[in-house]
Amino acid sequence: MADMMQATQDAVFAALDAAHKAVNPSLATVRQHVPENTLPPLVIVGDMDAENVGGKGERTDKIVIDVVSIYRGTARRGLLAIMAINRDALEDQEISAPGAAFSTPRFLSANTALGEDGATYAGVQQFEIYAEPA
Numbered sequence: 001m002a003d004m005m006q007a008t009q010d011a012v013f014a015a016l017d018a019a020h021k022a023v024n025p026s027l028a029t030v031r032q033h034v035p036e037n038t039l040p041p042l043v044i045v046g047d048m049d050a051e052n053v054g055g056k057g058e059r060t061d062k063i064v065i066d067v068v069s070i071y072r073g074t075a076r077r078g079l080l081a082i083m084a085i086n087r088d089a090l091e092d093q094e095i096s097a098p099g100a101a102f103s104t105p106r107f108l109s110a111n112t113a114l115g116e117d118g119a120t121y122a123g124v125q126q127f128e129i130y131a132e133p134a
Contacts, residue, residue: 004132005050008097008100009065010097011095011102012045012065012105012127012129013045015090015095016030016043016085016090019085023085023088024081028071028082028085029043041069041071041078042068043082045065046065046068046124047065048063048065049063050063050064051063054132060130061132063129064127067086067127069083069086069122069124069125070120070121071120071121072119072121073119074119076121079112079121083110083112083125090105090127093105100133100134101131101133102131103129106129107127108128110123110124
């Protein structure tokens with residue numbers, strides 16, 4: 001049986017990576033692991049929370065996943081462009097990974113912040129996905 005959190009991470013990563021490569025490959029790099037000293041712009045599959053919402057003997061996980069975007073520039077506009085690609089790649093879109101069946105991701109929330117250097121912007125988007133073994 002596939003691990004639903006791993007499958008969800010893989011499916012989200014694949015969707016984000018494909019979208020960024022198709023829309024604007026130079027705008028941001030999608031990463032699961034960020035090597036030390038890697039500079040923005042980046043999109044990272046971040047924190048995940050899972051809860052079993054299936055009935056007795058059923059396995060359905062509700063997974064909330066954070067997509068973290070980091071941009072360095074003179075305005076928030078670059079960060080918001082990255083976040084728009086993320087949302088378009090996931091919200092109400094079919095995602096897939098071996099061994100799992102997913103609901104279409106539902107957008108929950110987004111926030112942005114300006115770093116202390118005055119030039120680094122970070123954004124976090126949360127999506128809810130239901131996953132079960134295929």
